[in-house]
Amino acid sequence: MDLVRHLRYFVVVAEELHFGNAAIRLGMAQPPLSQRIKRLETELGTRLFDRSARQVRLTEAGRLLLGEAREIVARVDRLKELARTGEGTVLKVGVPPDLAAAVIAELVAAFREDNPEVRLAPVELWTAEQVAALADGTIDAGLVRHPITAAGLGFGPALVQVPGVLLAEQDPLARFREVHLADLAGRDLLMPPEDGLLAETLAECRRRGFVPAQLHHGVGLGLVLAGAAVSFGAPAQVPGLAWRPLLGSPLAWRVSTAWRAETPMIAQFAAAAVRTLKGRAGMSDEGSAPARRVSGRPGFLS
Template sequence: MTEVDTRELRYFIAVAEELHFGRAADRLGIAQPPLSRAIRRLEHRVGARLFDRTGRGVRLTAAGEVLLAEGRAALDAVSAAVRRARRAGRPRRSLTLVMKPGGDAGLLPAILAAYAARPGAAAVDLVFSQSERAAMLRDGRADVGLLHHPQNDLTGLDTEPLRTERRVAALAEGHPLAARATLSLADLAGEPMAQWPEAAERGNGPRVEEAGQMWQLVVLGRAVALVTESAAERPYRGVVYRPVTDAAPATLVLAWPAESRSRDVAEFTAAARAALAPALTGQT
């Protein structure tokens, strides 16, 4: 079978998402006839029909559904490879670490110091994101990141556990539940739980994009939030914290792309492991 090129995949994905050749052609900035010919060539290369064409439009076949999922992943992998190669070719060697503000449980200074002490350590550039950390690792915008398990989707990533913490509920001072010493998940059922875009958990409360927004909503009684114990160590005026006895703990992990062959990533991971070894050994 002849190999499929990335241009054909982009054309196919546009049609698959629009389910209309005319709209897909407009989106791609090309005429419809060459787009139709490209899709027919692609179907010939694949050896299967990708679309059912009807008078009302088009719909994906079973083969098309598979190619859409795999094709997206393939294009993402190509884009990630180009980004990583571009960074590797720069005169200044650097490692990009993505995290959310305050999301290191106080561990990052020791990790950075341990890595900097290694011969040939690259410069570490910090970038911050509340909602795209895993995506940035997958698409090559970042090399390593700090995420939480099982709260974040770690598909396609390798991880090194750093610290496991219990979680507490953040409530407005005047919230009825604030009078209790401890809470359960059943106590929080029906409460407007703040939702992060990246989180695998889904609440029924407002969607939040950054921490300041979440804290303000909690203070106003518009949301409650489950946060780690280390987050609760940073008081916020008008917010109280109560342990949630049956909430799944959160494990802070160092994450990187599973296919990474970067020596700098391997060295950074080893430095993190060495720096935190005493604390990790003492964890229960």
């Protein structure tokens, strides 16, 4: 006999305590259900239900076996579910919410190429959220922005993204093919909520002559589209917006993979991430940044 299927009938009848209702739930007629419960009782060598007068009740043995039967049915269900989806080998990874959808898709595909049996489940989280999620095990690995302070995390090689500026199309600076940070003086700045990156970026902006009139946190480009703020980021083709490189490439945003305990699977994810970010997101190996030159004019004490 199919013991698991019979146990499933037992569980349903035990929940309904009514053969008619249980048969409806199971999508079968009542007589075969009654027969199968009897066969199960014969198989187990004990009576499971007390069918007195108008009531159906669990026997003491039935009550005892119900928990186990439920457990077996649930585990078999889970087994089938796992077999179907390849679960059991899921790698949960955090990715920055402002990473382009195409890059995320590419990353998932690149990882699957090397690990067809593992499912990569990306979760959109900012760096600070990823640090917490890595700590409590909600994610296995992450893609974080630097600088970052988090004890106990391991990091892959840092990749550098050189962001340009996103402006409203009608911004006078859009006339030029490139924009200097100092040209942005007086404008509002929209930045993603990445604390370390934000502090580093603002310091560089100040050094180069751009002190934002106001800082906005977020990734929605509505403010930029409205001409109320500018934003930094990868080259983007957005109707109504102009992307321009920053003269002298003053900003270098660093990204790396991160983990709490490195496993071979995480190492493969890190390798796929490096490959994808270099190939699709225009990032490059962290090199020695060119020394910043300051021209002699207008001169010292002149």
